[in-house]
Amino acid sequence: MNLSFFDQFSSPCLLGIPLILLSMLFPALLLPSPGSRWITNRLATLQSWCIDLITKQLMTPLNKSGHKWALILTSLMILLLSINLLGLLPYTFTPTTQLSMNMALAFPLWLATLLTGLRNQPSASLGHLLPEGTPTPLIPALVLIETISLLIRPLALGVRLTANLTAGHLLIQLISTASAALLSIMPTISILTTIILLLLTILEVAVAMIQAYVFVLLLSLYLQENI
Amino acid sequence: LRAAVLLKDTKLLDVKLGQLPTWLAMRDFTPGGIVGALRRGYDRYYNKYINVKKGGLAGVSMVLAGYVVISYVWSYSHIKHDRHRKYH
Numbered sequence: 001m002n003l004s005f006f007d008q009f010s011s012p013c014l015l016g017i018p019l020i021l022l023s024m025l026f027p028a029l030l031l032p033s034p035g036s037r038w039i040t041n042r043l044a045t046l047q048s049w050c051i052d053l054i055t056k057q058l059m060t061p062l063n064k065s066g067h068k069w070a071l072i073l074t075s076l077m078i079l080l081l082s083i084n085l086l087g088l089l090p091y092t093f094t095p096t097t098q099l100s101m102n103m104a105l106a107f108p109l110w111l112a113t114l115l116t117g118l119r120n121q122p123s124a125s126l127g128h129l130l131p132e133g134t135p136t137p138l139i140p141a142l143v144l145i146e147t148i149s150l151l152i153r154p155l156a157l158g159v160r161l162t163a164n165l166t167a168g169h170l171l172i173q174l175i176s177t178a179s180a181a182l183l184s185i186m187p188t189i190s191i192l193t194t195i196i197l198l199l200l201t202i203l204e205v206a207v208a209m210i211q212a213y214v215f216v217l218l219l220s221l222y223l224q225e226n227i
Numbered sequence: 228l229r230a231a232v233l234l235k236d237t238k239l240l241d242v243k244l245g246q247l248p249t250w251l252a253m254r255d256f257t258p259g260g261i262v263g264a265l266r267r268g269y270d271r272y273y274n275k276y277i278n279v280k281k282g283g284l285a286g287v288s289m290v291l292a293g294y295v296v297i298s299y300v301w302s303y304s305h306i307k308h309d310r311h312r313k314y315h
Binding site for chain 2: 007010012014019022023026029030032035040041042043086089090091092093
């Protein structure tokens with residue numbers, strides 16, 4: 001039993017160093033740089049395949065000037081994927097459950113897409129604030145709504161990632177606490193709860209990957225509008 | 228004819244217990260030296276378990292298991308509170 005179920009989201013310190021530092025540096029250990037040979041080892045091949053898939057998927061809808069963003073979007077995707085998946089291991093800390101980190105990722109990147117659009121093609125960027133074919137009386141209201149929707153994008157990006165991962169981790173903790181507590185009282189119900197826990201863990205693996213993908217995909221969509 | 232190896236160049240497992248303080252004193256503890264030692268350790272592990280023709284799941288799993296253990300050690304004092312609350 002925990003003092004509070006939110007204890008898992010405060011980064012524990014050892015010798016003054018918070019665990020979040022280790023969790024953010026660790027994924028780099030799992031991604032070896034492929035050597036100069038043509039065929040390297042299986043891990044490097046797998047990694048190259050994954051990066052190729054991600055880059056092609058992200059860059060196909062973008063025009064040539066958007067391809068400058070390939071490096072940052074692909075590395076962001078890999079960072080989020082690895083951080084989310086590593087957070088599912090026992091006792092590990094997931095940095096993306098912290099709103100501060102997700103906002104720090106979302107806000108500058110969104111702002112960059114916005115400023116790129118406003119700087120290079122200001123009328124086209126502002127033109128996105130009014131969908132085509134709206135009836136004339138609705139125009140002021142719609143421009144207002146679209147502006148608010150534009151300004152709320154970084155908040156939505158950050159909060160979406162935080163909320164999904166936090167909720168997932170909390171659910172896992174709740175159900176596993178229930179399962180452990182029921183083991184001595186009603187073993188059958190405990191087994192049922194454990195099956196639910198297994199299904200939930202599979203869902204969490206999927207959510208970890210999907211949320212990383214959605215984050216980067218939305219950023220590339222915002223980029224498409226503006227570049 | 229035995230080739231005499233300098234104490235400086237012996238590996239840790241070959242150092243006799245009495246020579247240990249001298250051996251430690253000879254090691255390079257500058258930041259560059261520590262980075263070099265970490266790099267050598269990483270290369271040893273990488274070339275033995277991952278950079279092989281048919282590397283399996285074991286190489287990565289050992290790293291992940293070590294990560295879990297380190298995370299547990301890091302958060303031990305944090306978790307101790309829960310145990311004390313349960314068994315006060």
